[in-house]
Amino acid sequence: LTLFTFGPVHVGTTYILRNTLRGEPVFVWSDFWYAVKKNLKQGIIFGVIDAAMIAMLAFDILSYRMNAASSGMFMALYAAAYCMIIIYSFVRMYAYLMIVTFDMGLFKIIKNSIYFSVLGIKRNALALLGTAAVVALDLLLVRVFLPLGLILPFIIAFGLIEFMGVYAAFPKIKEVMIDPYYKEVSAETGSGNGE
Numbered sequence: 237l238t239l240f241t242f243g244p245v246h247v248g249t250t251y252i253l254r255n256t257l258r259g260e261p262v263f264v265w266s267d268f269w270y271a272v273k274k275n276l277k278q279g280i281i282f283g284v285i286d287a288a289m290i291a292m293l294a295f296d297i298l299s300y301r302m303n304a305a306s307s308g309m310f311m312a313l314y315a316a317a318y319c320m321i322i323i324y325s326f327v328r329m330y331a332y333l334m335i336v337t338f339d340m341g342l343f344k345i346i347k348n349s350i351y352f353s354v355l356g357i358k359r360n361a362l363a364l365l366g367t368a369a370v371v372a373l374d375l376l377l378v379r380v381f382l383p384l385g386l387i388l389p390f391i392i393a394f395g396l397i398e399f400m401g402v403y404a405a406f407p408k409i410k411e412v413m414i415d416p417y418y419k420e421v422s423a424e425t426g427s428g429n430g431e
Contacts, residue, residue, distance in 0.1 A: 243283015248272045250332040253402040271336055278335050278342055286328060293321050326353035326360045329401035333409055356408035363404035367397050
């Protein structure tokens with residue numbers, strides 16, 4: 237059940253966070269279910285892909301970590317797995333946003349997400365630093381006061397990390413995909429009115 241609800245839940249929360257970022261009115265419950273229903277198929281398919289990638293990268297990290305001390309090759313694979321985690325976390329930020337923003341095929345969404353993970357590297361790096369700070373704060377709270385450290389991720393941390401991802405990714409999507417479309421449409425309607 238978790239595997240098939242993972243993507244739709246991310247789609248719904250990303251839609252709400254995107255609208256919050258754009259300054260649009262948000263009705264949390266109804267907007268969440270609207271986004272889930274509208275993007276259910278892509279949300280489920282990408283959610284399964286996303287969960288599989290996360291599980292695979294976690295398995296890589298754990299298995300290479302155990303063998304990293306024994307061989308230089310495993311140490312290189314261990315470092316490469318961390319690089320893949322960073323790149324894939326950038327791809328995820330853009331993929332869910334594009335699912336709720338555009339009517340595109342899933343392959344095109346994934347391809348564009350990979351391009352955007354490189355194009356928006358500065359904003360992505362800042363989102364990564366923010367995520368690292370939230371995780372570090374949570375780990376510190378676990379050491380200082382265990383109940384608060386265990387409760388914080390369920391109350392604040394997951395939503396804050398997701399918001400940082402949307403905050404970093406949406407301006408680049410707007411700059412590259414949304415603004416040129418509206419400029420083209422306004423140029424076409426402007427030239428049509430003048431003739």
